[in-house]
Amino acid sequence: MITVKAPGKLYIAGEYAVVESGYPAIIVALNQFVTATISPSETIGSIVSEQYQENSIVWRRQGDAMVFDNRDNPFHYILAAINLTESYAHELGRELGVYHLGINSELDSADGKKYGLGSSAAVTVATVKALCQFYHLPMDKNKLFKLAAIAHLSVQGNGSLGDIAASVYGGWIAYHSFDRQWLHLQQAQSSLSDLLTMPWPDLKIELLTPPAALRLMIGWTGSPASTSHLVDKVALVKAKQRSEYQTFLKASKACLKRMITGFHHSDLHVIQTELRTNRQLLQKLGGFSHVTIETPLLQRMIQLAESAGAAAKTSGAGGGDCGIVLIDQTIDPRPLLTAWAHDGIEQLNLNVHTVQDTVLPNS
Structure with a gap:
């Protein structure tokens, strides 16, 4: 077998x-x-x-x-x-x-x-x-x-x-x-x-390679979302809102370039700053495309994380599912987890899968 x-x-x-x-x-x-x-x-x-x-x-x-x-x-x-x-x-x-x-x-x-x-x-x-x-x-x-x-x-x-x-x-x-x-x-x-x-x-x-100080936390809102349907909705408006869409693309590319540089330099502050910038860009995209990327519970999840000194945003197409938090390892996450639980946000206690055991046969 x-x-x-x-x-x-x-x-x-x-x-x-x-x-x-x-x-x-x-x-x-x-x-x-x-x-x-x-x-x-x-x-x-x-x-x-x-x-x-x-x-x-x-x-x-x-x-x-x-x-x-x-x-x-x-x-x-x-x-x-x-x-x-x-x-x-x-x-x-x-x-x-x-x-x-x-x-x-x-x-x-x-x-x-x-x-x-x-x-x-x-x-x-x-x-x-x-x-x-x-x-x-x-x-x-x-x-x-x-x-x-x-x-x-x-x-x-x-x-x-x-x-x-x-x-x-x-x-x-x-x-x-x-x-x-x-x-x-x-x-x-x-x-x-x-x-x-x-x-x-x-x-x-x-x-x-992430900075040693970076801790990834995942909050799940309990509400599933369809990525393909949300991507379809954005695709429908990009021709009508061409200038806004092109502005979004250009800004997203610049933001991700800076964020990748943050990884190269092991700079958690830069990574967190650009995560917040990316969230703002997605909020603008949601605004002109009339797609709900941040549900009220995702907004609450992000707000609580930011109050705890972390950077946070939706993950993937949004509209439900998970939000992600990048927080300094020195910050105690327990008060944030307590606040999440109070509002019905579930922490997914998952870790990053590293590449050691992804070697393929015949490669």
Whole structure:
């Protein structure tokens, strides 16, 4: 049996702007994982998730096609990852097999609530990773990112794919999104093998080392949000509000550049200052695009953190889910946690997932 893991993520800064080609964001991988297990089967295969047991899929092989018995299923990202990875395996002359694929996610709460930790990206990465081992495909982190990004994009249709990068590389990363229009055109004329080896325009992934004094805290508001729907809403207004949107993009890029420099210099003050600047930029974006990025409870979470001497903002698309706090290790966080609990804000007691155990076979 093959077992692999892929971590969840949280956006620290650069949201919304990062969906534009070449624009940066800072993202962190967390020590909560999606685990994929795969074992060969003689005849009937299955896809089973501990979270969706009533919707497990049974399938068989008809030629090279996967034929499903179930009509409706929640496994779109898993299926896209299988389809793409098997296309790559087929290109490399592998004979496609039948197998049992098990998926177990720690990225949602025990009662199924979504925390906004990038479960769809981690599921995609874990599935691709498991199948690459199953078929003995040559794979390194760059190829894993590209394969998982293509699969994820085929389902979601928008987004920056930064959550895929965090799930592949681990740790703190600075991510510059690639040109998705270029990828769309290349897919029509290039083999997957070629796509995985060629450079992708504007793509840049850099591992960052946080200052020793930095403590990351995560507050969850108990209200899930749909990233793709919020990104769609902003996309609808960017043509109408072109000048405001371009101003936002330019300011976001400058802010993230300064923030990344803060990481290079281990300067917590600069990082916190730019986190606050990024929050203000997102508030302006929410204003002219009429998208609720900061819900009242997220505003309260941020206000309490700032009162405690920390810097805080929404994480990801906002509209619910999590807020993040960057606080000096010397500040006692307990009064802040007490204030959060009083207002119904739950601390997610998660740590950063570092990169030691993300080495891939055949890399």
